[in-house]
Amino acid sequence: MKFKSIKHKLISIFTLLIVLPLMFSSIIAITILKSSLQNQATYSLKKSSNLIDNIITEAYTGYKNSILQMSENGIIKSCLTVDDKTLEKELFSIVKSNKSILNAYIFTKNNKILIYPKTDSLNDFVPTDSKLYKDTKTKKNDILCVDAYKDLTTGKMVITLCKSIFDNNDIFVGVACIDIDISYIKNLVKDITIDNNGHVYLLDRTGVAIASRNDNVLGKNFNPDRKEAALTKDTKILNIYNSSSEVSWMKNLMSGKSGLESAHFLNTNNFVYYMNNIASGWKIIVTMDKNILTKKIFSTLLLFIIVFIVSLVISILAALIISKSVTNPLNHLNEIMLKAENGDLTQICSIKTNDEFGTLGKSFSNMTAGIKDLISSIKETSKKILIFSDTLKNQSNVSSISANEIASTMDEISAGVQQQATDAQISSEIALKFIDKLNEINTYSKEINNESSKMNDYNKEAFDAVVNLKQKNDLTTTAVSTISKRIKELESYSENIGKISSVILSISSQTNLLSLNAAIEAARAGDAGKGFSVVADEVRKLSEQSSNSAEEIQNIISKIQNTTKETVHSMDNVANYVESQNDAVTITEQSFEELSKSIDNITTTINNVVVSINELTQKSTILMESIESISSVSEQSAAAIEEITASVASQLNDMEKLRQESENLNELAQILEKGVEKFKID
Incomplete structure (x- = not known):
């Protein structure tokens, strides 16, 4: 590029010296900002997931302790020989000991049913023929966890924990169960906010939403490959996704893996972080809207553009001032030298600066x-x-x-x-x-x-x-x-x-x-x-x-x-x-x-x-x-x-x-x- 004068050359040089570094720094800053925002979003998602995971683990540990204590209770262990009033009083004590416990009941091997609070819905129920009884008996000393479901009596989301009861001679005598109200966990999940635009979804082991701030997805299935649980076969569950290609990462979640995805989730582009709660087997999904992150980047980009324009104007003004201070003496010297070249030796240089x-x-x-x-x-x-x-x-x-x-x-x-x-x-x-x-x-x-x-x-x-x-x-x-x-x-x-x-x-x-x-x-x-x-x-x-x-x-x-x-x-x-x-x-x-x-x-x-x-x-x-x-x-x-x-x-x-x-x-x-x-x- 050829310049007709040193003034234009100086303006171009000063502009490039200011604009190019500013442009490169802006690109680097935006790249760093984007990476930082993504890292911040990832950190927030992981932090929220870990928080929910710890809450569920702590709550579930308490629930398990409750069923363990119930199965090891001396009166409960003697349920075949103790009268019903004594057992009912003991069940009453168990229910009152934890406000999350809605029901406490015992199924004996001779098909005896003891429940508190009492209900007539189990009059025709034969415990020993039920899958719940059989699965619990099979687990022996392990606790059976039933996926969350909506209790017909209270209308609340509950989970059921069951454990085999052995008498003092270590002989199987029945099954102890408690129905746990998970409204506490549900409300806690609902109240968690992630940068004012994130959402937390808590799924049971099969992929059904049991807690979320979005009430429209509660009780609905996120897992296209879900198999009906035995206790919920009679409940009609709506599918949010009908094809696994829509949520390809759901297989990883269902298989117990955790990870971060950038995916189209519930009609919105989101960052999705998912993980499993080991204690309950529940699935935790935390999302953050990518558009909010994009808006932050664009707002920062707009600020950089404004700074860039202001810097460009300042650089041009500075280049004009500096070039003028350089070209004026040069033009003056050139003028008097041309006159001297033509024979006029009366010209005197009037440059009064102390520089070259x-x-x-x-x-x-x-x-x-x-x-x-x-x-x-x-x-x-x-x-x-x-x-x-x-x-x-x-x-x-x-x-x-x-x-x-x-x-x-x-x-x-x-x-x-x-x-x-x-x-x-x-x-x-x-x-x-x-x-x-x-x-x-x-x-x-x-x-x-x-x-x-x-x-x-x-x-x-x-x-x-x-x-x-x-x-x-x-x-x-x-x-x-x-x-x-x-x-x-x-x-x-x-x-x-x-x-x-x-x-x-x-x-x-x-x-x-x-x-x-x-x-x-x-x-x-x-x-x-x-x-x-x-x-x-x-x-x-x-x-x-x-x-x-x-x-x-x-x-x-x-x-x-x-x-x-x-x-x-x-x-x-x-x-x-x-x-x-x-x-x-x-x-x-x-x-x-x-x-x-x-x-x-x-x-x-x-x-x-x-x-x-x-x-x-x-x-x-x-x-x-x-x-x-x-x-x-x-x-x-x-x-x-x-x-x-x-x-x-x-x-x-x-x-x-x-x-x-x-x-x-x-x-x-x-x-x-x-x-x-x-x-x-x-």
């Missing part, structure tokens, strides 16, 4: 302040570089123009010198023909004098140009030195920026390490640390973003440093070129000084020639030597001029390179200025 967000906000503010100072310094430096590069460019252009003018002048000088060499050659030829053409020599002498004057003028102009070039070259040297210093300062600033970027990367790395440690600790904390794990993961992402931004800044600074180094290298080359140019200018100046001296010499010589022209005829040898000297000087001048021309051409190339380098420097300064213009620092 507050620390991250302070670090971001410090980082932007450092970058802002750095960008401000770069802006100022780039402006200075731009100004210096413009000045250098202008000076380079001026120097280039001057160099072109010098080259043009040197071309003219070279042409004059070549012409001088030609004239010297002609003079040499004239000297050979000096005698024949003296007039022509005089004319040529005048022309040489004029050309010398011009050459002197040209020499002065060239010398002035060289001096001007030297002054310009000095200015260029000063400007290059200043630019070189500024560029080295820029290189130093760039190195400081690189150090700051390294510090930022170190802080990002440490923050990333801290977030990793926080994630590890959150993982160790298990479910309780998942919320903090999410926060640590977001901090790690922010650290990675800061690291990436710092790396981008470092890459930009690295490019600036590389460009600055290239500029420094170029400026060093320019300085070398300027120094070479300065040397060349110095040589040119010296050459022009020598040239000036040579021209002066030539002028003096020509003047001497003019003065001595009249003596030339006579001094032809001297004239030839002078002409040769002039030719030699002309050749030297031509060579010197060629050297000056080469120097000027080299200087022109150097100035062109200087101009190109200044243009490159100007372009780099403009690129640097555009690069830092996107940052807003004011």
